[in-house]
Amino acid sequence: SSDTVLVVLTGGVMRITLNRPDKLNAFNDEMHMALRSAFAKAQDDPAVRCVLLTGAGRAFCAGQDLGDRDPRKSTPDLSHTLETFYNPTVRLIRSMEKPVICAVNGVAAGAGANFAFACDIVLAAKSARFIQAFCKLGLVPDAGGSWHLTRLLGEARAKALALTGEPVGAEQAANWGLIWKALDDETLMDEAEKLAAHFASGPTKGYGLTKKAIHAAATNSLDAQLDLERDYQGTAGATHDYAEGVAAFLDKRKPEFQGR
Numbered sequence: 001s002s003d004t005v006l007v008v009l010t011g012g013v014m015r016i017t018l019n020r021p022d023k024l025n026a027f028n029d030e031m032h033m034a035l036r037s038a039f040a041k042a043q044d045d046p047a048v049r050c051v052l053l054t055g056a057g058r059a060f061c062a063g064q065d066l067g068d069r070d071p072r073k074s075t076p077d078l079s080h081t082l083e084t085f086y087n088p089t090v091r092l093i094r095s096m097e098k099p100v101i102c103a104v105n106g107v108a109a110g111a112g113a114n115f116a117f118a119c120d121i122v123l124a125a126k127s128a129r130f131i132q133a134f135c136k137l138g139l140v141p142d143a144g145g146s147w148h149l150t151r152l153l154g155e156a157r158a159k160a161l162a163l164t165g166e167p168v169g170a171e172q173a174a175n176w177g178l179i180w181k182a183l184d185d186e187t188l189m190d191e192a193e194k195l196a197a198h199f200a201s202g203p204t205k206g207y208g209l210t211k212k213a214i215h216a217a218a219t220n221s222l223d224a225q226l227d228l229e230r231d232y233q234g235t236a237g238a239t240h241d242y243a244e245g246v247a248a249f250l251d252k253r254k255p256e257f258q259g260r
């Protein structure tokens with residue numbers, strides 16, 4: 001762990017907190033690598049059954065730390081930056097075989113917003129705003145933003161947000177289907193922790209396969225998706241947790257899932 005990203009594991013939940021509050025948790029290279037290694041550990045450690053990503057202080061994340069950039073002095077290679085720092089982490093979040101919850105505690109700008117959209121379930125404080133700030137700098141949405149915005153909102157809203165940089169409030173974002181829920185600021189973290197604890201005691205294998213199935217649906221035909229469901233259900237049906245789920249239902253008791 002590094003100071004820029006705080007990692008705490010309790011009860012199967014890995015809580016990852018972006019921690020550069022005086023920079024609104026903007027990304028420097030160190031924070032990029034610390035976030036990457038936290039997600040890698042979450043994937044590899046069987047004790048982790050859910051990830052909860054949030055930010056310290058009043059913001060969630062203001063995207064790239066622009067204080068680290070001085071393009072008037074020399075032309076930066078931003079392709080290299082994306083390949084080295086942003087894209088591997090987005091891929092890790094998407095491919096994580098465990099639920100990833102994002103609790104957006106305040107403003108989420110640029111890549112900060114788009115990291116949130118890469119998570120599986122986004123809860124946001126009602127005071128939070130999402131800003132595609134890239135157009136104000138002459139850049140294109142990155143960290144998967146052009147993909148997630150378009151998938152989640154359709155082209156009309158995706159293009160308008162990306163081209164204007166207009167902020168979207170949490171409630172509007174929830175109404176549009178860009179995030180799951182907007183919550184009162186005081187209740188956000190409690191609700192996020194509650195959901196994380198629920199997932200951490202759930203059927204982890206089934207969750208991982210569910211997430212993969214929904215991702216595959218974006219490009220599959222119905223036929224291909226039916227084949228995939230057949231295969232995934234075969235795998236899910238052989239888990240301990242499926243046997244436990246059915247037994248608990250028949251016994252009229254709460255299931256005790258083990259995540260395998």
Ligand code: T3D
Pocket residue numbers: 022023024026062063064065066067069078081082107109110111112131133134137139142
């Ligand atoms: O270069 C590459 O690697 C390419 C990849 C790019 C990915 C990207 O994310 S590009 C987009 C970068 N982000 C932005 O353009 C957002 C910039 N920030 C803002 O627009 C505003 O700060 C916010 C809308 C996020 C919040 O506004 P507000 O009024 O609540 O706060 P503030 O006063 O603007 O910010 C507070 C402090 O944080 C301030 O510092 P100071 O004056 O107190 O010393 C501000 O400079 C600093 N800060 C905010 N965002 C960044 C930042 N410092 C460095 N980089 C930032 N992105």
